Amino acid sequence: MSSDTFDHGYFRNAYHGDYDLHNPARKAAFYLSQIVAVKPSGRLLDVGCAFGSFLAVACQRYEAAGVDVSLDAVEVARTRLPGVRISHASVLELGMDRKFDVVTCFDTLEHVTPLDEALTALRGVMAPSGVLAITVPVFDGLIGQVVRHLDHDPTHVWRRGRSFWRKRLEDHGLDVVRSVGLWRYLLPWRMYLFFGSRFLYRLSPAIMLIGRNG
Secondary structure, rough: OOOOOOOHHHHHOOOOOOOHHHHOHHHHHHHHHHHHHOOOEEEEEEOOOOHHHHHHHHHHOEEEEEEEEEEHHHHHHHHHHOOOOOEEOOOOOOOOHHHHHHHEOOHHHOOOOOHHHHHHHHOOOOEEEEEEEEEOOOOOOHHHHHHHOOOOOOOOOOOOOHHHHHHHHHHHEEEEEEEEOOOOEEEEEEEEEEEEEOOOHHOOOOEEEEEEEE
């Protein structure tokens, strides 16, 4: 997982030329609402912050900072959010000098290997009572076959199911306190479908898990 891989070309291809269309404020607000229900205040670190769409919402509630492996993405995020500390680093080498009450890692871990080292690094920057929130695509069940057919991202090295991700968090000492199903798709006429539900967790093509330091 290198900065060269995740350049402007990657974001253009992965998001069909429009990152902002795929990351509307309502999606960021939903993610934030799930986190606030578990940890309502404190310091937040967004790992894999990309262009800063979630940070723009999170900094209204938390003392927020971001990090991304892509120098191109970091430069865009710094331009958009001049008052937010945004660092250029890999999830494997975060190099933070403080602990965070909330660590978020959205649509990032499916790209990262070694995965256990990444989770160790994420837990290493969490405060003793901190939480980790992740989102990942999942490939189990009937809907998983559809997801596998639609997923053309060559940087996805982990195409796994719900139980895989939950167990990974638990193996790293986190108690999973919230599980949410996510639907996120670009429709014809450049319309973006997004909704999340705890009740549809087992039927969704992507999930959010929130784990608390045990």
